[in-house]
Amino acid sequence: MSKPYPHIVKAEKLTKFYGKLCVVDGISFQINQGEFCGILGPNGAGKTTTLKMLVGNTPSSGGKLNVLGFSIPQQAREMRGRIGVVPQSDNLDPDFTVVENLRVYGRYFGMKRADIEKRIAELLVFVALEEKANAYINQLSGGMKRRLSIARALINRPELLILDEPTTGLDPQIRQNIWQLMRQLQKEGLTIILTTHYMDEAERLCGRIVLMDHGRILADRTPEELVRERIEPHVLEVFGTGVSAWKKANPLPGPIRCEQVGETCFYYGADLSELVKTLDGWPGLRYDYRPANLEDVFLKMTGRELRDG
């Protein structure tokens, strides 16, 4: 496949205001061919707005955006003919069967009938819905609907797949199944952008994490780099009644950072084994001593306060 464009996505100082509220605050990033990029951030960080600008469904208030070589939003419609989008909540057509959903959607891309039918056959195998081909949407489980949404987004053989929180609200088995599909797509060379609230999802799937908050990019790294560079290597969580008494009785042995949230204390440091030993005499306390992960980085960088709405 020829690539007349150097980057799949190139955003320069991309900005979005809603009235006086700045939702996306001059972010710049590039996404290259074949990357699996996760956009992470708390509610209201600007993730969904960024995706909306990316597909050209909301104009930016400033900055430059280029997707697959097309200027966005001016050439958004042409660009959308070559990408696939999986929405946050399924918007499949309940009036139609599985096959009809795919067929109608293929027509939106101006695909030829024969080509649509050929593609439908391939996709039903890929998402393992051959036996449900003629089932209506309300006869599908949550996982099947999600798989059909992914299949629908692939109908036009896209060069870029965008997924907005693809596994929110799904049970663990289904999430694993969806992850498997996405890994396979990446192996086939597809460039993928996803937003998620689940750190384990981002850590397992994404080769690259763009961490956003308050409309800005806080970090843009691989998950391993983020965990290595942005947080202490180990974490000790202590929780249960008597945490405060234990904390008073045991002054910190060295450069250890501590955060207390209600009845739980989080300790971050290079080596916390001394601290773990002091827990022996406190049967009322439970603890977890583990290497730091992406969730710890996320909480450190975006804070612990609740974000609603």
Place this chain on the structure above:
Amino acid sequence: MANYPLRWMAVWNRNALAWRKSIKTALLGGLAEPLFNLFALGYGLGSFIGEVGGISYIAFLTAGIISLSSMNAATFEGLYLAYTRMAVLKTWDGMMAAPLGVGDIVMGELLWMATKSVLSASLILLVASGFGLTANWQVLWVLPIAALSGFCFGGMALVMTSYAQSYDFFVYYITLGVTPMILLGGVFFPPNALPDIIRQGSSCLPLFHVVELIRPLVSGRFAWPMLSHLSVPLAFAVVSTWFAIWRFKRRLLR
């Protein structure tokens, strides 16, 4: 896809397929109800009224019912069903993730509404002709008028939908807009039975003119000057379509 009629037809195609899936209820609502009205009122009231302007009351009413159904088909589609696709099923979001723009969606929806108006008008015409209520082949010109009526009332309904936050909102339009148009627009009785001021008010609204076009075509008394009645529904169709696209762009692309 550079070819815009193809994009409009992709939207039309989706709605046509959904309609075919529920064709029995769709036909029952869209055909049986106007026919009940036509025959019950036409023969019932007609037995008291006798003739109106030289034709039997039921033949007079036929044109009114055809105009009314062409309006209702597009109005219902443009209010309740379009709102469902936009806000409840999020069908439009799916289209906007594909290479379709807001303008394509509105035009595709309007084409479908015009199709429904034509379908509904032609089925009633078919039955009415079977009962000898139409005069001659002139009556076939009713179909393009029904299509215009579909664009006009569909566009007006979409403007309402573009402001709606729930289904309840449509009650205002139905009660304050549609119902007076039906009662005062010459569907059930000639508008010259009304006081001048009301008749003049009614003639600013498109249904009056749709009836004025369809009635002579049904009774075989069409004359060229009547074509001037095209201007009001045409103007409503063009302005409401343009305004609906502008409104939906503001609402959906933010």
